[in-house]
């Protein structure tokens with residue numbers, strides 16, 4: 595099996611003012627103290643905070659990400675933001691295809707793929723979100739939706755180093771509801787099989803995150819599910835305490851033994 599480094603990403607959504615950077619500094623310091631083990635930690639603040647967040651985390655173990663990018667590299671698109679701009683501001687990652695964008699802005703698989711391609715073109719790693727709605731799940735169409743979204747949203751030129759998949763059932767986002775770990779494992783294995791068609795021989799190295807109501811109380815069992823390589827965390831990423839309560843699942847025995855903090 596190809597080893598995959600765990601990744602825990604926080605999506606702050608439309609939350610956060612300059613004062614919120616104090617929380618990011620606390621996250622940075624907790625990760626530096628070993629509280630997340632060897633996991634890779636990403637925080638995606640709103641676009642207005644990316645440059646300051648990147649400066650605050652420069653030289654640390656925290657990577658900064660954007661929450662969206664345009665499919666075009668520049669042009670007459672008032673209010674939008676390009677992948678190159680995110681990169682220029684200090685981002686390393688960008689989320690594309692989040693269900694809130696797909697639903698609130700009618701973003702299609704094709705558009706999401708264009709955004710992911712733009713991200714790759716700018717040198718960013720794209721976190722491509724997919725997941726079924728409650729109605730699709732009720733109708734037994736979960737796997738068909740995931741197959742369509744993987745085939746339609748993931749760039750064919752993507753490789754394990756440039757792409758991360760986040761499986762986020764829409765009905766689990768912000769609701770406190772979660773699938774069972776067994777359901778998550780099934781979905782992730784299915785996604786990985788379909789990724790194999792896009793990048794033969796490389797799908798085993800792609801990280802697939804689970805997202806949707808991940809909290810400190812359920813993180814251990816969700817992250818222990820087979821084929822789960824980390825989490826995309828919304829609400830619980832807004833405070834250091836909750837975010838570290840999740841990322842702390844990856845804290846190794848060594849790190850805790852070496853922790854001299856009071």
Ligand code: PGA
Nearest residue numbers: 767768806807827828829
């Ligand atoms: P949540 O959001 O953790 O608040 O459910 C997850 C997400 O939308 O990425």
